[in-house]
Each structure stands twice: as C-alpha cells, then as structure tokens.
Amino acid sequence: MSSLQELITSRRTTFQFQDRAVSDEVIERALEAARWAPNHKMTQPWRFVIPGPEMIGKLKAHFVRRLATKMAARGYSETEIAERMRVPQPDIPAQILVYSVRNADPYRAHEDYAATCCAIQNLMLAAWADGVASGWKSFDQPENYELFGLDPEQTQIVGLIQLGYPLQERQSKRRPLEEFVERTR
C-alpha cells in the first residue's frame, strides 16, 4: 500500500485528544496542504479562522450546550444532563473554522463549497501525516455565523475542524467497493 493510501485509510474522526499542544508548524503545514486543493476558476474560496483564547472559551461553551441538547434529544433526564454538565470538558488542542466565500452564482457557489471540502480533506490528511488526528464538525447554524461575525449571505461555514494527538486508536469501516462502482459500456 502506498503511504498516501495508508494515510487516507487510517485517518479517523477523533473526539478525544491527548493533553498535548499541536505546534504552529503542524498547523501551518496542514493549511499549506489545504490551499493546494483543486478549485474551479481558481476561486480559492476557502478561508481558515484560527480562534484566539476568547473565541476558544465561547466554542467550549457552545459544545457544552450542544452536548446538553443532544442528550435531551436522546431522552436523558434533566438530572442526568446536569450531572454530565458538571464533568469539565477537556480542552481541544487546536481548532480551525473553515468557510467558503459565497459566490453570487449558485452553480459556482456549489463548486466552491466542494472545493472547500477538498481543502478540508487535504488539511486533515496533512495533519494526520504529522500524527495529528481531526474531527470535522458541522458548524453551519445561524448562531455560529454570529459567533464568528460572519455574514451567511457572503460566506458559508463548511466545518469546524478540531485537531489533536489522538487518545485512542479508532476504527471505522466502509461498505465493499463494488457497491459504489458501476462500469458503463
């Protein structure tokens, strides 16, 4: 297996990270890989926001609220939720908000969104090449635009990428390749 193939197949969405900082060099390499993603008309629509200390605090509060909402939806009682909320949430070693600059033409906007997804995959794989795992969080709720001071008419949040050295090895699987491939005459 080529090292690229191995990198692609071994990358896992990760939720728990070691208490170890991710260096600026690793982040820089990941961002460098991201900006080399394919993009139609060279729009280079991706933008990367690296949250500072104040924003990191706000993000932490956001994810605590998100967890409470998820638990409520899954039928946990208020007491159970309150108990869980008392457990301090671990810090995420590094986070990058990725958004796409919205093109006024819906077709181009669609392409630019796709290009930004490619940039994220590049970013995550480059980080993983340095041993840094990642998790892609959908982050496109109106309150998140407000949080980052982004205008949803001008920008499209594609994800919040959380990064860090993984605490445990994670497994995943895919359905067999033949389920996805068809060959035409």
Ligand SMILES: Cc1cc2nc3c(=O)[nH]c(=O)nc-3n(C[C@H](O)[C@H](O)[C@H](O)COP(=O)(O)O)c2cc1C
């Ligand atoms: C567009 C997109 C949005 C995602 N949003 C979330 C999310 O909000 N929360 C989450 O836990 N995982 C999210 N993921 C990660 C997927 O759940 C994950 O890729 C999937 O479970 C497969 O696992 P793997 O990445 O380890 O192969 C997202 C992935 C993509 C591509």
